[in-house]
Structures are given as C-alpha cells and as structure tokens.
Amino acid sequence: MPEYLGxxxxxxxxxxxxVxxxxxxxSAxxxxxxxxxxxxxxxxxxxxAFIWLLYLVWLIPASAPLMPSLPQGWLAHMGLQDFSLSDPCAALPIERLGNTILPFAPFFNTxxxxxxxxxxxxxxxxxxxxxxxxxxxxxxxxxxxxTTTDLQSLLLAxxxxxxxxxxxxxVSSDEYPAPFTIGFWxxxxxxxxxxxxxxxxxxLMVVLxxxxxxxxxxxxxxxLLQHIFGAIFFFNPLIRYADRQLSESREMCCDHMAVNQCRIPPRDYGHALLRVVEYFRQPALVAAPVAGFLSRDIHVRIRSLVQLPGKRKSWLPIALTLLGLTGVSTVFGGINQTPAHITEMQQARAALVHLQPVSPLPDGVLISGVDILRPMGCFMPHRDQYHSGIDLQPLGGSAPVVAFVDGRVISVTTLPAYVGKLxxxxxxxxxxxxxxRLDEVWVRKGDQIRAGQPFASVGATPRTDHLHFEVTRDQAVVDPTFLLR
Structure with missing residues (x-):
C-alpha cells in the first residue's frame, strides 16, 4: 500500500x-x-474588466489540460506540429517517473x-x-x-x-480605517x-x-475567488499583473456605475475620491479579500471618469479575445483525445524485421505481458490497469540486459521506491x-549502443527480480512479445 500511494x-x-x-x-x-x-x-x-476576467478563466481549461486539439494532420500541414506543447496525458506511466534525490525518501524525486x-x-x-x-x-x-436618519435615507435612495x-x-467602528463591503447574500x-x-x-454619498x-x-x-486563484498560482508573476489590472478595471466599473445610476457629476465624484485619499493617505484595502473603495491608481480612475473611453455595448473586442485565446490553446496546447493503442504484432514484426531485434533478456521467462484495461489519460487510479510493457524474469539470479536493436541512450534514471534504474x-x-528495474547500468546518456550489447543487469534484489521492458513508436505501444518466439 505505501508503494502504491508513492x-x-x-x-x-x-x-x-x-500543468x-x-x-x-x-499566461504569457x-x-x-x-x-x-x-x-x-x-x-x-x-x-x-470582462476581458481580464475571460483571460483568467480561460487559463484553467487551457492549462488543465481540457481543450481539444486540432487533428495532427492539420497541424503538420500548417507547419505547427513542432510548436505544440507536449501532451501530459499521453505520457506513459514509465515516462512520469523521475530521478530520486533523497536516498532515505525513495519517492522524493525532483x-x-x-x-x-x-x-x-x-x-x-x-x-x-x-x-x-x-x-x-x-x-x-x-x-x-x-441608524442615523440621514445615512439610512441616503442608503434607501x-x-x-x-x-x-x-x-x-x-455598520461602523474605529477598528479599521477604510470603508469596505462584505457578504454574498x-x-x-x-x-x-x-x-x-x-x-x-x-x-459619504460617493462612498456609499x-x-x-x-x-x-x-x-x-x-x-474572494480572485484571491483564491492568486494563492494557488502564486508562482506566476503574470497572474499578479493581470490580477491588478482586473482589480483596477473593477473599481473603474463601480465608479462609472455610481456616476450613472446615482446621477453624480463626474467632477464631483473625482473631487470626493481625492478627499478620501487625503483623509486616508494609504491604500489599505489593496490586498484585502473584500470589496473596498480605495485603489493604487486613483488618478487613472479620475481620468477615466472625465474622459469616458469607448462604447460599452461593443462586443467586437470580446469576440476577438475569445477567438484568439481559443485558437492559441487549441493549436499550441490542445490535447489529442485519441487514446494510446497497441500496435498489432504482425505490424510490429514487419516494422522491426530490418533492424534485426533480439530479446532484451535472452534467458528470461515471460511473467506478464502488455495489458491495457482502459484508455490511458491524465488520471490513473490504478497503475496495474495500464501495463504498457512486458515483464521478464531471469533464471538463476542476476543476469545481463542487452539492447534489443541499435540505438542511442536518451536517459538514465534512478527510479523511486528502491525499484532500481530506468x-x-x-x-x-x-x-x-x-x-x-535495473540493478546496475554501464552506459550514460548519449552513448551509442549495438543490438545484443549488454548495458545493465537485473535480478540482484527482490525489487529488481524482473525486467520491465517497453517499446513505443509515435506514442503507440508496441507489443514486444514476438521477440521471445
């Protein structure tokens, strides 16, 4: 059970x-x-404000990843296939493992x-x-x-x-120096x-x-949701910039609503803003998780009141933003929903015959084959339901492992949980x-290796008592069982 949780x-x-x-x-x-x-x-x-909110909301499905991908043929035709981000959901279980960095904590990789x-x-x-x-x-x-009559009548109006x-x-007290609003319902x-x-x-009428x-x-x-979003994605400075822009746009929206709905002259509203700033002299509510009155850029809010920009009913910028964001996430980061599949044995043999493959463990006994009980995705509640390789057990303890065809070593990894190397x-x-599940490895990243050349050993410990061997081609699982026949 601890190994499974690890x-x-x-x-x-x-x-x-x-993600x-x-x-x-x-986000960039x-x-x-x-x-x-x-x-x-x-x-x-x-x-x-709506565009900034749309941008922050779009980041969630685009990064999750939940956006569907364009067909790979279309991307190749447009020359964009090499610019697409890798699909984390298509990574095989063995590709998700990384080097362990603490010998006493076997699952603590980078x-x-x-x-x-x-x-x-x-x-x-x-x-x-x-x-x-x-x-x-x-x-x-x-x-x-x-309960003063003057304030209550002003509030009702x-x-x-x-x-x-x-x-x-x-409500009122002297415990906090700036006005704010709290409460959903x-x-x-x-x-x-x-x-x-x-x-x-x-x-006070302007503040209300x-x-x-x-x-x-x-x-x-x-x-509140904006603050939660910022806390989760604290590592991204661009989100803090967008968060500030959204907050400033929100305050300007409320300024314009107050001027229009309560029929307050814009210059009078601006003078009231300046009087509040002179009274308070510091933005106490900038980082507070409540709706306040003050903000960092008071002069921008005043200029927005005096010089009203654009038409509020123009939907073209929003449509262009939505179209552009969807295009970016679909073309460069969409997820290919086609599940990984097993290449037929006859096709695998035909594709590999000219490479003259050999068994990676010549004297090994097959104890488990390729078995995919469900399409692989981002979430794997049970790893054993996606066994994308074969397991070979050596006879008589430790045995050498050989390369099944010529190639170049692209990674050497120390696996977590004391299960050897990869x-x-x-x-x-x-x-x-x-x-x-290798015991010792005698090659390094970048080394060229020949078919049948020993490069590692397996079988020296209970956790490395068998070799797990996988072959893939363009994200398709190849069943290498035919090598044993």
Missing part, C-alpha cells in the same frame, strides 16, 4: 508540474493577446519535491486568506449598526437607484467612525454609491525502448 504521488506530481509549465506559457501568450486588444481598442472599463513545495506554499497562502477573511467577518460582528432588493446593513457596508466625523455628506455598485455586481464573491534508448524508425 506511485500515485509521483504520477500526480508529474501531472501538476506539467504548471503549460500555465506559465499560456494570452497576456500578449489581451494587451494587443487593449492597445487596439479604446475600451470601456466594463469591457476591459517533481515530487516541487509539487510538495507548491502544495505547502499554496496551503499557507490559502490559510492566511481564510484568516484575513475571518478577521473582517469578526470586525463586522463587533461593529455598531448605523441609492438602493432604489440601483434596483437592489437585498437588504444592505450599514447579506451584504454589509462598513464605514470608519472617523470618516463619518471628518468627511462631508457629499463625500461606490460600495453599492460592488454589491450590485456581487464583487465580494468574485474578489534506461531509455531511441532507435531508428521512431522506436523508443525502455528498460526498468
């Missing part, structure tokens, strides 16, 4: 690291496309170590996010409900202007007591209008052979 850890570490690599590459390509769209069109903040490091940091960031969120919830519970039917509660607006004492009614815009858009939920050899005609 193999699962290795498999899923390989998958997570592959992370795809995520970084797609998608970001260039979004910046090109933003540069070409003079977009309204509502459209720009990929597992990186996976566990990512998991630890992401868990810490998510826990910190949950604690921050809980602090704001407790702050709301400790705050006093505002602005709720009617937005068409909000949900009840909105106003029962929204609460927090106003600092010092702000109520020092700012005039027109400024902005926070009600967040409630109308249900931004508290989206902001050697992979590339041959003519697109064939690749793999030899696992």
């Amino acid at each position: 193999y699962l850890l290795v498999d899923y570490s390989f998958l997570v690291l592959s 992370a690599q795809r995520f970084i590459l797609f 390509a998608g970001l260039l496309l979004v910046l090109l769209i933003a540069r070409t069109f003079r977009l309204h903040p509502h459209r720009m 990929k597992v170590t990186l996976f566990l490091l990512w998991f630890a940091i992401a868990s810490f960031l998510l826990l910190r996010l949950a604690l921050k969120r809980w602090e704001f919830v407790r702050l709301i519970h400790r705050a006093c409900t505002l 602005q709720r009617a202007a937005y068409g909000l039917t949900r009840n909105v509660r106003l 029962r929204p609460v607006i927090f106003l600092p007591q010092t702000m109520l004492n020092q700012l005039d009614r027109s400024t 209008a902005h926070e009600l815009a967040h409630i109308k858009r249900r931004d508290d939920l989206y902001i 050697v992979r050899i590339k041959h003519a005609g697109g064939f690749v052979s793999a030899y696992a």
